[in-house]
Amino acid sequence: MTPPVDCLNNIDELPITNDEKRSIYKQWARSENSGPYPDECRDLTCGAKTRAGTPCKQKAIYSNGRCKFHGGLSTGPRTAEGKAKSAANGFKKIP
């Protein structure tokens, strides 16, 4: 059932989609000292497609915007410094 038209006119901001919420959340999660948790992301769910075909309802979301089951693996070090650090793992460091 759709709400009456005059009811829709009273809403100042249109409801944003889960994907838009997720992009706002990602921006917030990846920037340091970004301030308080964004209000529009309060009920953000993972939303990934489950094996049952329904959207995932987990609310504990990582900085990648998905839950612990749907975030995927780390893609490894990105910077040259990080790559050098990880390449040095397992070797004895001689001072």
Ligand SMILES: [Zn+2]
């Ligand atoms: Zn999920």
